[in-house]
Amino acid sequence: MKVRGIVLGFALLGAGGGLLARGATRIGVHQGYAPEQPIDFPHRIHAGDNKIPCLYCHSAARTSRHAGIPSASVCMNCHTLIEKQTTEIQRLKEAVQLQRPVVWTKVHNLPDFVYFNHSQHVVSGVACQRCHGAVERMDRIEQASPLTMGWCLGCHRSEAHVPTSTFARVAANVRNRPTPFAGEDCTSCHY
């Protein structure tokens, strides 16, 4: 009786502690964050149904740290030709006429002491979906991955020395040493 009580007590204690620890390690992880946007832009229609390549709109991802959100003018490249009109598209056109930028809500936020460079990953052949999830099936964009350091290191550890085709070419050039780009050095991301 007494013994059972003690055992039970310890069991509860352990369970509680475990839950607490799990909760603690989830602090600041916003997986599943899907805020409302000023214009209800459905990626499903654009990237999914119409198969517009990600890099057509997010062209900066090829060259810049930031993937960048396309300027309204880029949207107009198509929407000047498409007659289908919705209130959302109307909003967009207003923005273009007034030359007022659309203020989107940022979904994927990294702490300011982390330096993630889109171009490095895009050029290395990492598919956008690897981190952003199946965007082409999302109506409202949502943070698919935890974006924690452990999660980054997951790839960096497993693939650091198994370069993709682009990597292979570059790595071969860099005096046949392992490719430096997916290293585990702190300064790969923190500086």
Added chain:
Amino acid sequence: MSTGAMEPTAGTGPEIAPATRWIEGTPSLHRITTDISRPMEAKPGRGWWICFGIAGAAVLNLLGMVTYLFAKGIGIWGLNNAVGWAFDITNFVFWIGIGHAGTLISAILLLFRQKWRTSINRSAEAMTIFAVMCAGLFPLIHMGRPWDAFFIFPYFPNQRGPLWVNFRSPLVWDVFAISTYFTISLVFWYLGMIPDLATLRDRAVSGIKKFVFRILSMGWNGSQRTWSRYEIVSLVLAALATPLVLSVHSIVSTDFATSLLPGWHTTIFPPYFVAGAIYSGFGMVLTLLIITRQTMHLERYITTNHLEAMAKVTLLTGSLVGYAYATEFFNAWYSGNVYERFHFINRATGPYAWCFYLMVLCNVLTPQIFWWKRARRSIPLLFIASILVNVGMWFERFVIIVVSLHRAFLPSGWGMFYPTVFDVGILIGVFGLFFSLFLLFIRALPMIAMWEVKGVAND
């Protein structure tokens, strides 16, 4: 150390010298109980209130300053690019050192069968606990950002990959060493109190007091069986605690010994620090006991013989410390290393030379008076000496830390450390914390192990 027991004692009959008596007179066991539990049952006197008032004020000051420190950052201290540690780590090492006497007395002396420990071990252990608590403050506040302190504990799972701590860093060793030492000391102290707690439970009149002591004494029934197991457990714990006494300060000393700074980078630090720690620990025990035995009228149980025995330990460890100082200088000269040589010349002639000489005066010269029996048995002398010892030991840490840092390898990086009001305030505040804890202790718990004293009462 065991000589303490064989010394003939003055005052007892001139003809044949019997073994030292560790209690004056032959009080009945009941008398012992009442004497010792009086402080807990009587109302505190004015003296106590005054002391507690002062100490409490210091604690409030500590709280205020630490809060401000967390808000503003450690820029409010006098630290700088040249001297990255000063009062903070000095206090840390100082208090860890103080925390040595307790467990030494109760554990090692228990193993050595030193009877004279019986009436001082309880308060000495309490002092240890409080000192380690004070010491533990500093690693936390000296970073200025306590909310990040958890980084120093290795834990899993963490979302960083996982990212562990640097097991090569002495600071990590400190975390383990000190927390272990604290836990063991606490357990040892509490375990030692259980029979007395039971006594108090039985004496208690008010219901609430009874209730509390009943919980604390864990249903102690004083049966033969309980006692025999109890003895075994204490012995086992003593065996466990003994190596810790030596390990803690050895590890703290590696904070310095493993660095490459002249004045830090030396192999004699572990024994040197342990000796110093026991030295300062006994100094503090002396100070406390001399006050309490006077104010609490416990002269009968804390006799001059006790004080004399401690004076001898002080003399021994003090001389060890002095020897270590000499060795450092010899090594510096013998090594021929320009940086080492410069450092020790600077220690003795540089801007902080006065600290060095104060340290030598207090730590090496003061205890030498204990070669004379009269000195060992003179309460005033003992008291003054014990104070000086602690002043000296504080300055020893200051000299080791600040003087080594302020003039290191590149002269372009040399600087000076000047304490600010916050450095001094926190130093005082922590003393306040220590004393208020001790004052509460002597009110709330038996400051002398009744059951052990009874053991030596009538031999």
Added chain:
Amino acid sequence: MTNRRPSCEEAAHAAPGGGEPLVQIGLPTGTRSTGFDATRRDVLSLMGFSLGALGVAGCRAPVQHAVPLPTASVEMVPGVPNLYATTCGGCSAACALVVKQRDGRPIKIEGNESSPLTGGGTCAAGQASVLSLYDDARLRGPSWLGNPVSWPEMDRHIRTALGGHSDAREVVLLSQTITSPSTRAVLEDLRAVFPKFRHVVYDPMSLAPLRAANRLCHGVAVIPHYRFDRARVVVGLEADFLGTWLAPVEFARQWAQRRKAGAERAFHVQCEAGLSVTGSNADLRLAVAPSDLGRFAVALLAAVARRLGDEQPAGLDASALAQETTHAAAVDRIAAELVRSRGESLVVSGSDDVATQIVVARLNAQLGNIGKTVDLERPSWQRQGDDAALPALINDMNRGAVHALMIWGANPVYDHPDGAAFRAALAKVALTISFADRRDETSAHVHAVCPDHHFLEAWGDAEPVAGQFSLRQPLIAPLHDTRAAVESMLAWADRPADHRSVVRDFWRRALYGRTTPAPGGFEDFWERTLERGVVEIPRPPVATHPFAGDWEGAVRDIISRGRANRSGAEHGGGYELALLETVGARDGRHANNPWLQELPDPMTRLTWGNVACVAPETAAALGVATGDVVSLTTEIGKLELPAFVQAGQQRRTISVAVGYGRWAAGKAGDGVGANVFPLARVENGARRYWARVAIAKTGRRARLAPAQTHFSMEGREIVQFEHVNEHEHEHEKLPDLWRERLRGAHAWGMSIDLDACTGCSACVVACQAENNIPVVGAEQVRKSRIMHWMRIDRYFEGDGEDARSLHQPMMCQHCQHAPCETVCPVLATTTSSEGINQQVYNRCIGTRYCANNCPYKVRRFNWHNFTANDDFPYNMQSPLGRLVLNPDVTVRSRGVMEKCNLCVQRIQLGKNQAVLQRRPMADGDVATACQQACPTGAIVFGDRGDPDSRVSKLLAGQRAYNVLEELGTRPNVGYLKRIARKEST
């Protein structure tokens, strides 16, 4: 390494649809903000918030917004830095620059490697000038009689005040040297509009006597273009050409070319009163009091003449002249050296005495240097001030002859001895206009303040040296409601035009014709020049004649005055106060730039203020110690300064830096130090930069703010020497118990040449700008809490006048066996696979153990929150000032350790570029900020894993060594020993 763009007109002009340009410029996609409103102020405060909020990890962050450009831009991709060539406006040297623009904000100044003059070097002031762009003290718009007005109103006021142009009242433009050819052309046009238009030029640090001497000796009042790179022997007479004199960046580069030339290494002699950057680098430095400088020159001339067998100055024999100077023996040796390398030697003097300059001109003529190291036909336009002109102008103003006075880039009330008189005279002028960018000492007393653009907002051009042109283009749309001074003047002359077309038209009209026509015509030429920044357009040589000056007269003059001086010295106070310019303060125009105020002066290592440098012997005689306040009394007046005991100072002299003691510069600059410009009085047509002075102790003490307090090496081998013509010795490698640490694709390393490093400190400011290093203020510097990652240690060898001063750049040595690494409990500092000792700010918990264990003491701790604590009201506290921060570098919060990380953000960028371009990284792909800034190329960064890289070669050489090598830390940063010439030591 980054997109080098021809021009950024898009960024600078045509805010689409009239929207606020900064909306698209200021807020990069992905910047954290809490909402959005298209007013500039808000955007700035958002920027402020975004950067201030750095370091917030963990718990749920505030909702962030992403604001794309309204219209997509090919040129401006958020997050991708662009580089644009332009021209520095920091001083009249007009160095060619390449400025790094990130998300539309200029954030870093670099030297333009295409420039044949500077070759990519910069100076400390130039590096810091980007911060002045974001200075809060800048005026937000024009003001008339102290009230803000719009530009049209302003123009109306001024037009009415000017009255009709026809009448013959004098319109005067007072400015410092203008090196812009297009502007000079505009001024010509103004003459046509205002019949009695006059342009008065003066320089606070004037070289008028040099020009006067050349007029007398060679028939042209010009400053020759010196060629230190062609000189095997250089003799500098009170001319700090490596630090502050005329065109220090260019000269340092030339000098270094010779310095590194091995056997051809130049022999450099420097004579000066106070220790200067140049003096500390000379092979032979002689302490000469200003009053003796002339006699030294004469003695040198006599010695040279004797060796050449030329005529001696009549009535004076060489031996007697030799006695005129205390350095007779040295003079003879120098003469020998000079004569040995005739035509390949160079004597330069910054003396304020025409006679001395004539003697120097004679020396160069005798040695056949004219046309070789002294180019008079293609002179320098970098100093055109006429010392006599300003006093004359003040008279005219008082006479009421001046109807309108325009003041441009000049601040006479502060930097001229007649400042007070000038200020009084302003009242007598009907219309006074200032183009100053702030309410400074002068512009506070004029009718109209029409703020000019900062040079990073402006168009323009420059011709610092005849035939060497460079263009200036805006890097950002004007932050405030300012207008180019040229546009203002043209507007008032009823010839409104925008500055860009003014410059363009001038180039098409006046310069394009003289170039080899480009295939694409002018457009093509213009675009290419904008991109390259500099262009060489030959111009007909200035007509000069061989030396024909009355040098004997000059010699006699000098001798007689010298004797008078000497007797005067025996009777009077006997001390001379010599003014000098420091690399940080220069002439005081940058006084409100906290980066420069906190830049430790390489010679004294002091920040935030100037001091009276006193020789140790003198100090002993006077019983003065460093920090004692002394009073210096001259015939002009008395001022009090803290004394600083400076080895190398000439016994009879006291040196004080100009450029301090501003009272209307701004928050950072006001009341720092004391102003000694008033002592530089105008005497028979030239400003004197020294004066007789009586020095006395006041008994008070001042608290200096030194970055270094101990100057002896204590016999430790920190700065090491290589003795020339010493036999080759093999540098024995110390044994190492540890295995090789570098496993990565690269092994980054750096080499610092102590023989080429002049100590000019450009690298220190460059590092501060690149790495978002906070300014901490005098009080924290006093507590030795300066934050600079790179410092330039200064040590003395020997003592007294002959003390040799050594500079050693010191930053994180990136040890392979780093003592800091083992002691950090949380792995916040580790050695990367590529040899970088990496500091991870967000992991650091601030035990400071690493700093304690660092033998080089290069680690810096954030004792306070310098970005949010009101005790530090510098640029990081101001929404405007924060715009200068580098978005690629974390802004550290309090309680965090930091230090040099070899500009890892640049390394990452370089790697990324390589990947994007599908090529391996090449040597030189990555240049650290300090390396890029260095005018002498003393710093070389690269991959030690590549045996052919420059750094590998240098560190394999026999001059290479590591500081504190015996500790076995195996640093990746190595030093090249300083070369000591036997005869000079």
